[in-house]
Amino acid sequence: MTTYTATVTVRLKRGVLDPEAETTKRALERLGFELDALRFTERYEVDLDAADADEAEARADEMAERLLANPTIHDYEVAVAEA
Amino acid sequence: MIAVVQFGGSNCDRDAVRALSDLGFEAERVWHEDPLPEETTGIVLPGGFSYGDYLRGGAMAARSPIMKSVREAAEDGVPVLGVCNGAQIGCESGLTPGAFTTNASARFQCEHVYLRVENADTRWTAAYEEGEVIELPIAHGEGRFELDAERYEELEADDRILFRYCDEDGNVTDEANPNGSLGNVAGVLGDSESVAVLMPHPERASLPQLGNTDGRGVLAGFEG
Numbered sequence: 001m002t003t004y005t006a007t008v009t010v011r012l013k014r015g016v017l018d019p020e021a022e023t024t025k026r027a028l029e030r031l032g033f034e035l036d037a038l039r040f041t042e043r044y045e046v047d048l049d050a051a052d053a054d055e056a057e058a059r060a061d062e063m064a065e066r067l068l069a070n071p072t073i074h075d076y077e078v079a080v081a082e083a
Numbered sequence: 084m085i086a087v088v089q090f091g092g093s094n095c096d097r098d099a100v101r102a103l104s105d106l107g108f109e110a111e112r113v114w115h116e117d118p119l120p121e122e123t124t125g126i127v128l129p130g131g132f133s134y135g136d137y138l139r140g141g142a143m144a145a146r147s148p149i150m151k152s153v154r155e156a157a158e159d160g161v162p163v164l165g166v167c168n169g170a171q172i173g174c175e176s177g178l179t180p181g182a183f184t185t186n187a188s189a190r191f192q193c194e195h196v197y198l199r200v201e202n203a204d205t206r207w208t209a210a211y212e213e214g215e216v217i218e219l220p221i222a223h224g225e226g227r228f229e230l231d232a233e234r235y236e237e238l239e240a241d242d243r244i245l246f247r248y249c250d251e252d253g254n255v256t257d258e259a260n261p262n263g264s265l266g267n268v269a270g271v272l273g274d275s276e277s278v279a280v281l282m283p284h285p286e287r288a289s290l291p292q293l294g295n296t297d298g299r300g301v302l303a304g305f306e307g
Contacts, residue, residue, distance in 0.1 A: 072229060
């Protein structure tokens with residue numbers, strides 16, 4: 001068994017309004033920054049033991065599918081590296 | 084007996100029991116770690132902040148063990164009503180379509196809203212006329228209904244939208260939409276008519292002493 005860190009990145013699907021990001025963007029603009037757009041993502045780092053990277057990725061993928069992301073509004077991606 | 088499921092962080096469970104009792108129903112709170120009583124004839128997923136709204140409103144409660152029993156009961160035709168946080172739990176658990184997410188204002192909104200009854204041919208809306216305008220309170224930070232365009236069209240075609248936010252005269256407008264919900268949707272049916280969720284609080288507008296009883300009709304849906 002090897003210890004891996006699976007990084008799960010969850011973001012809103014394109015086109016889904018993100019009021020928190022919009023508010024943050026406006027706050028940055030008030031501070032004088034110029035920007036076109038700003039997006040939030042949520043990143044989860046999961047440490048787990050697995051036989052190989054594929055198994056670690058499959059397990060993290062299922063975690064995203066079943067809890068970390070809501071497929072109605074989110075896309076997600078999983079990246080795995082040895083811890 | 085109507086089981087009002089109490090999660091850690093639920094805070095409208097007592098209100099629901101009181102309003103249902105006033106309507107003549109036998110209703111009891113059931114702690115989410117306890118089994119659903121065998122004599123359960125209806126289920127309320129009440130409002131509140133289950134699990135502190137961690138991750139997303141309703142996300143944790145939707146995956147708690149009692150929800151398996153709730154899903155099975157729903158499949159057996161037991162009526163299930165999700166209100167506010169309970170509506171988020173309903174959507175997160177797949178009992179009802181769509182998602183209730185962060186208000187367009189990015190603020191918690193606590194106010195009275197008008198709702199137009201879209202489909203009066205369900206147990207939850209039979210007390211109203213189609214097109215009737217009712218007034219209910221809302222209190223949520225994550226109430227913006229979202230669904231992809233294709234499934235939203237199906238939802239409309241199947242007449243599964245129960246209520247839309249509207250103005251006092253029943254006009255469904257952007258100005259009358261408190262949270263940016265797609266299509267001003269405030270409440271929807273699940274796959275079967277026996278399951279419904281809505282963000283506004285019928286249980287807070289059911290006791291005559293409170294001056295507004297517009298919500299009684301929704302709770303009366305447990306009569307079938």
